Amino acid sequence: MKYNFDEVISRENTASIKWDVVAEDNGVKALPYWIADLDFKAPIEVIEALKERIEHGIFGYTAYSETLIPTVKNWISKRYDWNIEDEWISYTPGIVSAILYAIECFTKAGDSILVQTPVYPPFLQVPTDNNRKIIENNMILNNGKYEIDFKDFEEKAKNAKLFLLSNPHNPSGRVFTKEELEKLGNICVKNNILIIADEIHSDIIYKGYKHTPIASLSEEIKNITIACYSASKTFSLAGLATSIIVIPNKEIRDKFNEYLNVRHISVNVLGKVALEAAYQYGEDYLFELMNYLESNRDFLIDYMNRYTPKIKPIKAEGTYLIWLDCRELNLNDEELKKFFKKAGVELNSGYTFGDAGKGFMRFNIGCPRETLVKGLERIKSAYN
Numbered sequence: 001m002k003y004n005f006d007e008v009i010s011r012e013n014t015a016s017i018k019w020d021v022v023a024e025d026n027g028v029k030a031l032p033y034w035i036a037d038l039d040f041k042a043p044i045e046v047i048e049a050l051k052e053r054i055e056h057g058i059f060g061y062t063a064y065s066e067t068l069i070p071t072v073k074n075w076i077s078k079r080y081d082w083n084i085e086d087e088w089i090s091y092t093p094g095i096v097s098a099i100l101y102a103i104e105c106f107t108k109a110g111d112s113i114l115v116q117t118p119v120y121p122p123f124l125q126v127p128t129d130n131n132r133k134i135i136e137n138n139m140i141l142n143n144g145k146y147e148i149d150f151k152d153f154e155e156k157a158k159n160a161k162l163f164l165l166s167n168p169h170n171p172s173g174r175v176f177t178k179e180e181l182e183k184l185g186n187i188c189v190k191n192n193i194l195i196i197a198d199e200i201h202s203d204i205i206y207k208g209y210k211h212t213p214i215a216s217l218s219e220e221i222k223n224i225t226i227a228c229y230s231a232s233k234t235f236s237l238a239g240l241a242t243s244i245i246v247i248p249n250k251e252i253r254d255k256f257n258e259y260l261n262v263r264h265i266s267v268n269v270l271g272k273v274a275l276e277a278a279y280q281y282g283e284d285y286l287f288e289l290m291n292y293l294e295s296n297r298d299f300l301i302d303y304m305n306r307y308t309p310k311i312k313p314i315k316a317e318g319t320y321l322i323w324l325d326c327r328e329l330n331l332n333d334e335e336l337k338k339f340f341k342k343a344g345v346e347l348n349s350g351y352t353f354g355d356a357g358k359g360f361m362r363f364n365i366g367c368p369r370e371t372l373v374k375g376l377e378r379i380k381s382a383y384n
């Protein structure tokens with residue numbers, strides 16, 4: 001092992017949202033397993049590249065370097081079997097902001113946006129905060145696995161302007177299959193719906209699964225898709241606010257880039273250095289990270305099955321987010337939230353992922369095993 005994911009590094013007092021913005025109960029701070037970032041150091045190669053850039057000492061206005069393009073293309077080709085062209089690539093300071101830009105660019109107030117619920121809360125908030133309507137295609141939980149209700153999706157697609165896809169899916173942890181994505185994509189083609197494919201978790205894939213970019217499946221699907229990638233989830237870089245937007249269709253791309261240009265959205269000088277180093281040197285790190293996360297995932301599932309059997313973790317195929325089915329506890333939204341707060345852990349409440357998330361909680365396992373065990377022990381005590 002080259003990387004030590006067992007190392008516990010304090011993130012307190014670093015203005016970390018995860019660690020420093022958590023609730024206190026009677027003066028005791030909860031241990032955080034909520035917002036989706038890692039408690040691991042970025043790869044040493046990324047830290048070295050950042051140090052070198054920092055040593056230069058001048059951090060003026062910056063452009064995205066040409067060298068970034070082959071690095072990004074190589075990562076997407078090697079890891080997801082999708083060959084993209086240089087000019088398809090743009091950058092934004094984050095994927096949620098890219099989602100907002102695309103919604104503003106390609107829909108108008110009152111238009112409807114299709115999402116697969118339960119879903120990452122900004123998929124619901126960004127459209128509604130900007131006067132768009134949400135159409136929810138609820139996924140079906142069948143024997144511990146979420147499945148797509150295609151019939152409902154097809155029906156609802158008739159009224160939608162845009163489909164916001166999370167693949168891998170946050171919070172269910174599903175890594176959608178080629179067949180599922182083909183079906184979704186073809187329904188969008190048939191109904192003339194633009195797809196925003198948020199593939200931010202596309203590197204966090206467990207053994208036995210493979211990430212497929214929806215845009216790679218056919219010419220028709222490619223031509224209606226805006227695909228979003230980032231090194232942020234994988235390499236502990238979320239605070240550097242840099243993401244990659246891939247738009248094969250020239251008309252859509254020109255409109256999106258024009259939107260970015262007129263808004264003078266600036267470039268994070270360190271974000272682009274970190275992204276390039278991560279995609280250039282990050283494969284060993286990712287390999288070891290996935291082994292570590294997989295053993296955390298399996299440990300949590302085993303622990304909960306054994307000690308808190310009324311809380312049923314959904315086995316994630318991808319992402320470091322474990323969706324906990326807490327419906328057997330028979331607690332309402334407020335009571336469920338209170339239960340975990342009293343236990344001394346901060347998780348994400350399921351109801352914020354849409355009505356389909358009621359009775360669920362989301363647990364982030366992207367931490368050293370020692371931290372994971374502490375949280376599970378707290379939950380076990382409260383449960384007992």
Ligand SMILES: Cc1ncc(COP(=O)(O)O)c(C=O)c1O
Pocket residue numbers: 035036093094095096097120166170198200230232238243
């Ligand atoms: C599906 C999904 N999209 C986007 C984001 C956030 O992306 P960014 O920080 O680039 O805005 C997250 C973070 O949890 C996520 O889970």
